[in-house]
Amino acid sequence: MFSQREQFKPFESRIWLSSPTMHGPELEYVKEAYETNWMSTVGANINEAERLACEKIGCKYAVALSAGTAALHMAVKLAGVKPGDRVFCSDMTFDATVNPVVYEGGIPVFIDTEYDTWNMDPAALEKAFELYPNVKVVVTAHLYGTPGKIDEIRSICARHGALLIEDAAESLGATYKGRQTGTFGDVSAISFNGNKIITGSSGGMLLTDDKEEAEKVRKWSTQARENAPWYQHEELGYNYRMSNVIAGIVRGQFGFLEEHIAQKKAIYERYRDGLKDLPVKMNPFDAENSEPNFWLSCLLIEEEAMCRQVRGECDVLYKPEPGKSCPTEILETLAQYNAEGRPIWKPMHMQPIYRMNGFVTREGSGRAKTNAYIAGGVKGTDGRPLDVGMNIFQRGLCLPSDNKMTVEQQDTVIEIIKRCFD
Numbered sequence: 001m002f003s004q005r006e007q008f009k010p011f012e013s014r015i016w017l018s019s020p021t022m023h024g025p026e027l028e029y030v031k032e033a034y035e036t037n038w039m040s041t042v043g044a045n046i047n048e049a050e051r052l053a054c055e056k057i058g059c060k061y062a063v064a065l066s067a068g069t070a071a072l073h074m075a076v077k078l079a080g081v082k083p084g085d086r087v088f089c090s091d092m093t094f095d096a097t098v099n100p101v102v103y104e105g106g107i108p109v110f111i112d113t114e115y116d117t118w119n120m121d122p123a124a125l126e127k128a129f130e131l132y133p134n135v136k137v138v139v140t141a142h143l144y145g146t147p148g149k150i151d152e153i154r155s156i157c158a159r160h161g162a163l164l165i166e167d168a169a170e171s172l173g174a175t176y177k178g179r180q181t182g183t184f185g186d187v188s189a190i191s192f193n194g195n196k197i198i199t200g201s202s203g204g205m206l207l208t209d210d211k212e213e214a215e216k217v218r219k220w221s222t223q224a225r226e227n228a229p230w231y232q233h234e235e236l237g238y239n240y241r242m243s244n245v246i247a248g249i250v251r252g253q254f255g256f257l258e259e260h261i262a263q264k265k266a267i268y269e270r271y272r273d274g275l276k277d278l279p280v281k282m283n284p285f286d287a288e289n290s291e292p293n294f295w296l297s298c299l300l301i302e303e304e305a306m307c308r309q310v311r312g313e314c315d316v317l318y319k320p321e322p323g324k325s326c327p328t329e330i331l332e333t334l335a336q337y338n339a340e341g342r343p344i345w346k347p348m349h350m351q352p353i354y355r356m357n358g359f360v361t362r363e364g365s366g367r368a369k370t371n372a373y374i375a376g377g378v379k380g381t382d383g384r385p386l387d388v389g390m391n392i393f394q395r396g397l398c399l400p401s402d403n404k405m406t407v408e409q410q411d412t413v414i415e416i417i418k419r420c421f422d
């Protein structure tokens with residue numbers, strides 16, 4: 001590889017996909033927790049982190065929890081999902097979006113993805129309500145920090161009397177029609193996992209405008225203790241509250257959210273400009289109505305420029321071809337140079353655990369296809385592949401998007417990617 005032109009040396013320190021970026025105030029708040037001995041799930045950092053989240057996002061209540069997954073679990077419980085209930089869920093997302101449905105005994109039914117924002121396709125959602133008219137809960141995520149078609153999704157939910165849970169774990173700070181993601185769901189969730197736009201090392205929050213719901217989650221997340229002199233329990237409880245130490249980090253990070261977004265946006269734009277002559281596109285967004293937080297920059301390779309790539313359950317093979325490339329070749333090449341990319345999140349309907357669940361495309365109902373399908377060319381009536389999620393999974397990848405990557409390092413990453421197409 002790269003025989004004719006300048007050889008690059010591997011990066012001395014790893015270029016990460018997206019790693020934590022600390023600034024200093026975080027440590028002060030952690031120290032404060034230590035020095036005042038609020039080393040628990042109560043304390044000023046928790047109160048302040050919740051206040052900052054409400055102020056930034058524009059919701060009335062934020063409940064600080066141990067993880068975004070815990071927030072989604074509490075959201076599913078608030079929505080009243082019962083064993084055997086079907087719940088419509090985003091398909092191309094991280095499994096934490098959908099697992100909480102199963103914690104409550106619900107059955108996820110996956111809704112295909114659209115090409116404009118790589119999120120839940122409103123047309124497929126509408127189709128799903130035709131096929132399963134009794135569904136009362138929808139869980140939708142904003143992938144990679146790009147707002148989905150949330151207005152349309154909301155109005156479809158309203159028309160069918162369904163509650164909307166918004167998974168804004170990856171999209172904190174992103175807006176749709178000027179409004180922050182995290183305010184569109186009947187209940188919403190954010191995450192402070194170590195790879196997110198701001199982090200507590202872990203942690204998450206449930207967001208709502210409903211005081212009673214916020215109080216319920218505060219109670220459930222602290223073992224559902226009743227107001228009694230002893231441990232009194234009428235409901236099932238959870239140990240889901242955020243620690244005051246973690247909250248100190250979150251509290252310190254909030255002031256840097258906009259700075260991180262600006263850095264991520266610059267990274268996205270540099271990739272877009274630097275790769276413009278290749279047969280690739282960046283992950284798209286609705287520029288008229290939305291402003292992503294640009295958490296991860298991604299690429300989609302044009303179909304004609306894909307070399308052959310076949311993925312099994314846990315292995316992959318590809319055949320290099322002049323003028324063409326594939327996500328695996330690019331990811332393996334980046335890894336050789338000590339840079340971390342990642343495949344697109346593999347759609348849920350293709351995950352072994354969810355393979356037997358329902359899956360709805362805008363063309364109608366389908367079940368997961370076999371792996372042979374992954375490399376195949378099954379087309380819908382509009383000439384496009386039936387399953388948008390698998391098509392993006394096959395051709396797309398997440399690029400190193402760490403906000404500590406220098407311009408020079410990114411230029412080298414761009415050059416490495418270009419040479420994969422030589």
Ligand SMILES: Cc1ncc(COP(=O)(O)O)c(C=O)c1O
Pocket residue numbers: 066067068069070093094096097141167169170190191192193202203204
């Ligand atoms: C889309 C999405 N939903 C939910 C989560 C879960 O958040 P957490 O890791 O804080 O539990 C994550 C990330 O981890 C995510 O990317």
